[in-house]
Amino acid sequence: MTLFRNAVFTAAAAGLLAGLILAALQTYATVPLILQAETFENAGAQGHDHSAMASEPASDDAGAPGAAAVTHEHNEEAWAPADGFERFAFSVAVNVLSGVGFALLLVAVSEFAGGISSWRQGMLWGFAGFAVFTLAPGLGLPPELPAMPTADLFDRQAWWIGTVAATAAGLALITFRGSVLFSVVGVALIVLPHIIGAPQPTSHASPIPEDLHHRFVVAVTITNLIFWMALGGIVGIVRHRFLGQSRNLGKSFA
């Protein structure tokens, strides 16, 4: 299990750093917009409920059959970090954990392809991660602010996961198969989820100003871009300390 251990160490080191970068970026770029959106949410009739859910079936969360009757105000029943430092601290912790999670995926997949040999190659891998996890799902399901109307949560999660899987598979076919046929199939796979289409809310009427949402979409996209480029670059830098020399040295890309 040496390889497993070394791959996990690589991912932990890179994910920790990139996660901290992501937390810092979110604190300045996205969280203020979320807090601003919550003022619209709280101004609504339903208190700090994610009132957009009123249009959703009971599948939202908790899975309790009675949840629908009790309304969706899960935040008032379940524990939540207190606003301010506690909320910030939990966000940082979750960001670091997720940095490690995405790093585990990036390291595993890139090791199958021979390993990332340099920070520049790593940044290309990072851009692929950004395309798979942010760009592709974000086309059909743009980043949401609290209080925005949404389609059923489960449907959206299923479309999100399918889109990520199809985009990753499509990119892999194009990059590693080197034949026209596979490349065409790869492009088709990337396009397919968007032909199927993401689940949309019945009405897009939203208490959130269009301008605020647009700024949020840009902020989310750019912070994720920086996170992924940093993650890939850092993996490229730290990898050889844990996993030895890459078999990809000398290849110009991927």
Added chain:
Amino acid sequence: MNTASPATGVVASSASRTAQLSLVALLGLFVVGFLGFSHLDVVHNAGHDYRHSMAFPCH
């Protein structure tokens, strides 16, 4: 490390290599899936700003 392993061990280590890297990927999927997709209220609330900021389907 396997890149340095002698050629005689290549076949055997290739299967184990696949298994170990798959395990790494599974661990990553579990972490990301739990943080981004768990329907547990506590997980949702703890990572609320993160989920929105990563454009995970939320609420």
